[in-house]
Amino acid sequence: MTTGVLPRHRSLVWAGPAAGIALLLLAFGWHISVGAKTIPLPTVAEALVAYDSSVFDHVVIVDLRLPRAVFAVLVGAALSVAGALMQGVTRNPLAEPGLLGLLIGASFAVVIVVGVFDLASPALMPLVAALGALVAAVAVWGIATAAPGGATPLTLVLAGAAVTAFLGALVTVANLLDEQTFEELRVWLTGSLAGRRIEVMWWALPWLASGLAVALATARQVTALAMGEETAVGLGMNVGRLKALVLFAVIALTASAVAIAGPMGFVGLVVPHAVRLFVGQDYRLVVPWSAIAGAGYLLLVDIAARMALAPVEISTGLVTALLGAPIFVWLVRARL
Amino acid sequence: MSAGTLTRLDGPITFTLPVRALALLGVMTASVILLLVLSLMTGSYPLDVPGVLSTLFGAAPSETAETVVWQFRFPRTLAAFCAGALLALSGATLQNVTRNPLADPSLVGVSQGAGLAVVAAIVAFPELPQVLRPALAFAGALAVAALIQWIAMRRTSGATMRFILTGIGVAAFISAATSALLTYGQLDRAMSALGWLAGSVHAAGWSDVAVLALALAALVPALFAASRPMAAMRLGPEMAAGLGVRVVRARVALITLAVALAAAAVAMVGPLGFVGLVAPHMAHRLARSGVGLHLAHSAMTGAVLVGAADLAGRALFAPVQIPAGLVTAVIGVPVFVWLILRTQGRSQL
Numbered sequence: 001m002t003t004g005v006l007p008r009h010r011s012l013v014w015a016g017p018a019a020g021i022a023l024l025l026l027a028f029g030w031h032i033s034v035g036a037k038t039i040p041l042p043t044v045a046e047a048l049v050a051y052d053s054s055v056f057d058h059v060v061i062v063d064l065r066l067p068r069a070v071f072a073v074l075v076g077a078a079l080s081v082a083g084a085l086m087q088g089v090t091r092n093p094l095a096e097p098g099l100l101g102l103l104i105g106a107s108f109a110v111v112i113v114v115g116v117f118d119l120a121s122p123a124l125m126p127l128v129a130a131l132g133a134l135v136a137a138v139a140v141w142g143i144a145t146a147a148p149g150g151a152t153p154l155t156l157v158l159a160g161a162a163v164t165a166f167l168g169a170l171v172t173v174a175n176l177l178d179e180q181t182f183e184e185l186r187v188w189l190t191g192s193l194a195g196r197r198i199e200v201m202w203w204a205l206p207w208l209a210s211g212l213a214v215a216l217a218t219a220r221q222v223t224a225l226a227m228g229e230e231t232a233v234g235l236g237m238n239v240g241r242l243k244a245l246v247l248f249a250v251i252a253l254t255a256s257a258v259a260i261a262g263p264m265g266f267v268g269l270v271v272p273h274a275v276r277l278f279v280g281q282d283y284r285l286v287v288p289w290s291a292i293a294g295a296g297y298l299l300l301v302d303i304a305a306r307m308a309l310a311p312v313e314i315s316t317g318l319v320t321a322l323l324g325a326p327i328f329v330w331l332v333r334a335r336l
Numbered sequence: 337m338s339a340g341t342l343t344r345l346d347g348p349i350t351f352t353l354p355v356r357a358l359a360l361l362g363v364m365t366a367s368v369i370l371l372l373v374l375s376l377m378t379g380s381y382p383l384d385v386p387g388v389l390s391t392l393f394g395a396a397p398s399e400t401a402e403t404v405v406w407q408f409r410f411p412r413t414l415a416a417f418c419a420g421a422l423l424a425l426s427g428a429t430l431q432n433v434t435r436n437p438l439a440d441p442s443l444v445g446v447s448q449g450a451g452l453a454v455v456a457a458i459v460a461f462p463e464l465p466q467v468l469r470p471a472l473a474f475a476g477a478l479a480v481a482a483l484i485q486w487i488a489m490r491r492t493s494g495a496t497m498r499f500i501l502t503g504i505g506v507a508a509f510i511s512a513a514t515s516a517l518l519t520y521g522q523l524d525r526a527m528s529a530l531g532w533l534a535g536s537v538h539a540a541g542w543s544d545v546a547v548l549a550l551a552l553a554a555l556v557p558a559l560f561a562a563s564r565p566m567a568a569m570r571l572g573p574e575m576a577a578g579l580g581v582r583v584v585r586a587r588v589a590l591i592t593l594a595v596a597l598a599a600a601a602v603a604m605v606g607p608l609g610f611v612g613l614v615a616p617h618m619a620h621r622l623a624r625s626g627v628g629l630h631l632a633h634s635a636m637t638g639a640v641l642v643g644a645a646d647l648a649g650r651a652l653f654a655p656v657q658i659p660a661g662l663v664t665a666v667i668g669v670p671v672f673v674w675l676i677l678r679t680q681g682r683s684q685l
Contacts, residue, residue: 159673159676173658176658176659321512326509329509
């Protein structure tokens, strides 16, 4: 266990984040500039810095495209950090909010509350999503630990697949029983950044911020825990409390992402693994870098989702699955 | 029973059939008939037992009864039975050959492969005749099965575990591709594909029943002919080789057969999840028997399962119809969880 940052990372500490944030801003600008009408980057910057409501392009940028880009940044960062924490704490390279059933749990709860009880209040969405994610997480974890082999990557993913299949079927049943209410939810259920109301984001933001804060605060202990439970205990850490904190962070991050964009699979799997290739196993670096890289990744994926078959738009969640599933298969081959 | 298992390989299977297993077959046949009658009675135009029987034997009480039974309920019920039997046989074969209690056509991506091929065909060529669907589904399913085998089998240790996880990954990829195709396709075509993807027999007509029956007639004899190598494979590749089975050849042939069985069902009624997983295990618990009889039990269990799922799906929330595939998923997942909890330690996934 190192107390400081390893020497080869020292240069990355300042130059790295600066470059990362610069690239993120570039992706952000590109995301806003592409669309039915391409708006040049200087105009994008102008609209953000000196907004002029009489210029049509500025209105398009600020009212239509900016929210979507912000959603992508928030959702990408939230899911990636959640995935990184899950991988560290469960010491399972395949842990991810989608594969372990958290996304479907959150979606199921939202579908039930919106569809059956007809409560579409944006303030309620993150709370409902958090409760659903929590129940699903507990169910998956319970099944996996009760299995004779314990909570191995295989049992966790199998339990996640079981919960996903079960709740997925129930969501479809709810869909069929009340088609009108679900017309709106159908696109959301594939993971989409389009057409979400901005109020949902404001209500999700506190959840996201608190999840991120807990993630950053516990990053040091997560590094120790990722080396094994004995190591963590030997270092004098309260493992139970740490796990509870991390669980809260994961649930809060997942819930805010689902409230904003619906279930977006494999983001939390792909980004932390890519980040670890560059910054190593220290979660003090993995967590912030996952946030930055996740935001950039989802911006780029969303650009692809809008451009690939233009003018038809593919749901962003489908593109993350198309990109993430092969990486999952590769991880299974390489790591297990 | 366990002592009799190996000797059964030497002699004709019929000589050592246990009474209980045969009795079970009879009970299941009776359940299928009972389900058929119930299914013909239930719906927005309810019929009583004499009404159903007289309609079946050519003396319908009314013209509506004649239409409802012969045009809609009868073919639909038969399609459910056939599809259930096909999927159960496919699952039983996969479980025996891969020695993996969790193998199921929908879990390892075979159903999704068939689904992608058929959806691509519906969206790209809506005029495509119904009859070509099984062939397409078979091609798609076989391609995906081969892909998963190829990815999972590159290294030997822990191959079973990698097989399942690879299947889950490939299935996620293919489902996303299918959904993307649906957003790209025009809405009305996409809708017809969407209904089919939930796994429903509600639109099944006599032509579907004919295709399903044809698949059963063609594939089941082949399967029973292969039941002896399958019994040997169940003991492990070394034991099978020792018993004179050409393991690689038998493995490829049996998996191809399993894929064909599942593809036929998926092509006509869509992916019905977890039937192939649940039916063989249920059959196994109801009566222990040799491979041949177990296959027959599985087929009957699958038929009962899907028939009952279809009946429940249209009776529970009438007039809304819940596709049978969703009902089987809701029933199947608890069984799946139970299998995870139970079989892990023994079979060392």
